[in-house]
Amino acid sequence: xxxxxxxxxxxxxxxxxxxxxxxxxxxxxxxxxxxxxxxxxxxxxxxxxxxxxxxxxxxxxxxxxxxxxxxxxxxxxxxxxxxxxxxxxxxxxxxxxxxxxxxxxxxxxxxxxxxxxxxxxxxxxxxxxxxxxxxxxxxxxxxxxxxxxxxxxxxxxxxxxxxxxxxxxxxxxxxxxxxxxxxxxxxxxxxxxxxxxxxxxxxxxxxxxxxxxxxxxxxxxxxxxxxxxxxxxxxxxxxxxxxxxxxxxxxxxxxxxxxxxxxxxxxxxx
Amino acid sequence: xxxxxxxxxxxxxxxxxxxxxxxxxxxxxxxxxxxxxxxxxxxxxxxxxxxxxxxxxxxxxxxxxxxxxxxxxxxxxxxxxxxxxxxxxxxxxxxxxxxxxxxxxxxxxxxxxxxxxxxxxxxxxxxxxxxxxxxxxxxxxxxxxxxxxxxxxxxxxxxxxxxxxxxxxxxxxxxxxxxxxxxxxxxxxxxxxxxxxxxxxxxxxxxxxxxxxxxxxxxxxxxxxxxxxxxxxxxxxxxxxxxxxxxxxxxxxxxxxxxxxxxxxxxxxx
Numbered sequence: 097x098x099x100x101x102x103x104x105x106x107x108x109x110x111x112x113x114x115x116x117x118x119x120x121x122x123x124x125x126x127x128x129x130x131x132x133x134x135x136x137x138x139x140x141x142x143x144x145x146x147x148x149x150x151x152x153x154x155x156x157x158x159x160x161x162x163x164x165x166x167x168x169x170x171x172x173x174x175x176x177x178x179x180x181x182x183x184x185x186x187x188x189x190x191x192x193x194x195x196x197x198x199x200x201x202x203x204x205x206x207x208x209x210x211x212x213x214x215x216x217x218x219x220x221x222x223x224x225x226x227x228x229x230x231x232x233x234x235x236x237x238x239x240x241x242x243x244x245x246x247x248x249x250x251x252x253x254x255x256x257x258x259x260x261x262x263x264x265x266x267x268x269x270x271x272x273x274x275x276x277x278x279x280x281x282x283x284x285x286x287x288x289x290x291x292x293x294x295x296x297x298x299x300x301x302x303x304x305x306x307x308x309x310x311x312x313x314x315x316x317x318x319x320x321x322x323x324x325x326x327x328x329x330x331x332x333x334x335x336x337x338x339x340x341x342x343x344x345x346x347x348x349x350x351x352x353x354x355x356x357x358x359x360x361x362x363x364x365x366x
Numbered sequence: 367x368x369x370x371x372x373x374x375x376x377x378x379x380x381x382x383x384x385x386x387x388x389x390x391x392x393x394x395x396x397x398x399x400x401x402x403x404x405x406x407x408x409x410x411x412x413x414x415x416x417x418x419x420x421x422x423x424x425x426x427x428x429x430x431x432x433x434x435x436x437x438x439x440x441x442x443x444x445x446x447x448x449x450x451x452x453x454x455x456x457x458x459x460x461x462x463x464x465x466x467x468x469x470x471x472x473x474x475x476x477x478x479x480x481x482x483x484x485x486x487x488x489x490x491x492x493x494x495x496x497x498x499x500x501x502x503x504x505x506x507x508x509x510x511x512x513x514x515x516x517x518x519x520x521x522x523x524x525x526x527x528x529x530x531x532x533x534x535x536x537x538x539x540x541x542x543x544x545x546x547x548x549x550x551x552x553x554x555x556x557x558x559x560x561x562x563x564x565x566x567x568x569x570x571x572x573x574x575x576x577x578x579x580x581x582x583x584x585x586x587x588x589x590x591x592x593x594x595x596x597x598x599x600x601x602x603x604x605x606x607x608x609x610x611x612x613x614x615x616x617x618x619x620x621x622x623x624x625x626x627x628x629x630x631x632x633x634x635x636x
Contacts, residue, residue, distance in 0.1 A: 207620050224623040244615060246516030246554055251626045272553055272584040280550035283542055284516055314542040345514060350477050353494040354628040356521045358621060 097231035097259065100125030100133045101327040103307040103320045105296030108142035111152055111160065115140060118177055119167045121326060126171035128328045131196075131231050133175045136294040137240050137265040138189070140164070140179040144265075144298040149217045153180035153187040156203065165198035172196045174230060178239070178263050181205065186219040191237055191263050193228060202228035204237035208245055224248060225255045233258040233333065236287075240264040243291065244277055246284070247357070253285035253346060259331050262291045267301045274306035283314030286340045288331045295323055312339030367501035367529065370395030370403045371597040373577040373590045375566030378412035381422055381430065385410060388447055389437045391596060396441035398598045401466075401501050403445045406564040407510050407535040408459070410434070410449040414535075414568045419487045423450035423457040426473065435468035442466045444500060448509070448533050451475065456489040461507055461533050463498060472498035474507035478515055494518060495525045503528040503601065506557075510534040513561065514547055516554070517627070523555035523616060529601050532561045537571045544576035553584030556610045558601045565593055582609030 102121040107113035118135055125133040137143055140160055141152040154160050160179055168175045174195050181190035181203075189206035205221025206214070224247075226237045236257035242248045243262045252260055260281070266273055274291060282289045289310045294303040305322035309329040318327040340346070372391040377383035388405055395403040407413055410430055411422040424430050430449055438445045444465050451460035451473075459476035475491025476484070494517075496507045506527035512518045513532045522530055530551070536543055544561060552559045559580045564573040575592035579599040588597040610616070 207623060208618060210618075211614075220620070222623070224620070224626065241618075244554060245619060246520060246550075247619070247624045247627045250516060251624070254626060272549075276546060276549045276584050277554060279542075279546045280516075284514060284547060314546050344481075348478060348480075348511075349515060349517070350490070350494070351628060353477060353492070354517045354521070356494065356524060357517045358624040358628050 097132070097233050097331045098130045099290055099309070099329055099331060100128060100130035101290055101292045101307050101309060101329065102133060102135045103293055103295050103305055103325045104136065104139070105324060106136070106139060106142055106294060106298070108298050109145045109148040109152065111141055114142070115163050118164065118175065122167050122171045122173055122175055124326055125328070126173045130173060130328055133173055134261050134263060134290055134292045135177050136292050137191070137263045138178040138180070139263065140177045142298060143294065144213060144301045149180050150187060153182035155182050156192070157200070161192065161194065165194050168194045168196055169198045174201060176261060176263060180217070187217065188221055189214060189218040189239060191239055193237070201230070202226055202237065204239060206239040206242060208241045210241040214241070225251050227255065227257060233331065236260045238262045240266065243281060244273060246281070249281040249285050253287055257287055258336055259288040259290065262289060264291055264293045266293050266304055266306070268304045271304050271306060274304070274308055278308060279310045279314045282310035282312055283343070284345055286312045286336065286343055286346060288312065288336070312336055312343070367402065367503050367601045368400045369560055369579070369599055369601060370398060370400035371560055371562045371577050371579060371599065372403060372405045373563055373565050373575055373595045374406065374409070375594060376406070376409060376412055376564060376568070378568050379415045379418040379422065381411055384412070385433050388434065388445065392437050392441045392443055392445055394596055395598070396443045400443060400598055403443055404531050404533060404560055404562045405447050406562050407461070407533045408448040408450070409533065410447045412568060413564070414483060414571045419450050420457060423452035425452050426462070427470070431462065431464065435464050438464045438466055439468045444471060446531060446533060450487070457487065458491055459484060459488040459509060461509055463507070471500070472496055472507065474509060476509040476512060478511045480511040484511070494521050497525065497527060503603065506530045508532045510536065513551060514543060516551070519551040519555050523557055527557055528606055529558040529560065532559060534561055534563045536563050536574055536576070538574045541574050541576060544574070544578055548578060549580045549584045552580035552582055553613070554615055556582045556606070556613055556616060558582065558606070582606055582613070
């Protein structure tokens, strides 16, 4: 599977401009032979845009889905984008995957909301693991803060995820997440991770870029700096098999001892 | 709490020489004002020593404990050491903590055995979280491969561990564990980690050093190279409080979604 990771600035609140940016990235990705384009959290609308977020919210198969589907079909490439998904109860922080024939391949609603920003705009998702199949690999979805919780990538690994796609909106000074936590998730779970961040500023937030693709040995396949960039990487089933033969963390788990891991935190409660 | 992390080569199978090295490190640690000295996995006996391991095995309060207790009392410092602990069913890969008055402060039996080396010599421990109190902090114990499993440090965090001590015997080419996984454990769980490795060779193994102390923000407090070294670091309760106020991963856990994390691996079974 060849993937293109688009680290872009986005235009806050301007869906037409953002869809045009996604279309331009899809054209470049397809020209590079990519099977899938991954764009950041809230790539279609902007993220830290206050009340504009609710105004840009759409149902799962609205006009935005149709617009991105036309891009996907036009270039014969799967496209992953983020947007506020409107339901009766409120709006989810959602990532949607459109297949190369314009079909709905899968989606994920952010389960771990981050601080006042997320909690002020979104309701929390209820499904930890969202997956789809592409190019013979099982692909999983997580969004931003989700990946900082080891439980999320572990649940994906136990459910068979080979490649975990993580659209994100990571801001300074939390570079440690891209540099340390994301590589740890790949190694400890023996899967690929594609962590695709925004760049530039959005209101008071300075996004830190550092989009990266990490192999199952914890090493960078590719890593962006702080500016707009398109990374093109290959996810190799043979490398997954080799890594899993060397690093046997999954079969070596002591599942008989882990009951406390799904218990309540002793320091605080939700 | 001030801690001294002793990265040493050890003398394979020679308990007297290893106890002398622990005594020398304890003297230096105490002179630096340390409250506790941490030495590597199997620091008292050697680790990759084949059948000598079983010959050096002792019950929990045997002659070795008494010898280390004399060191601890002599220098007024707690001492953490590793040895094969003999019980009726076999030998555990154990870490023992002796307090500054020669008392048994706590111990841990390795729960995640690593490959043929561990499985050929040891039986697996049955307690995931071992803790003791020192200098007003809750100190936890894990051994080597244990820390590579996110479930272990998470269980410690949920049980209130502030400082996680990890005697280890990490060999090349697995430097990623010290550089990526150990810092991730500190950050994602908001605790200090002291990862104390062997150095030099032991039979066919080349230990890679890289002993480190990591703060709750995922940064190195101190880090050794590949040779013998004594790191002296302070674990600061105020830094723990500050980190936990900024990084709210523990209260932000979605415990309602984590039931799969303690389920069996779908790829393989133990």
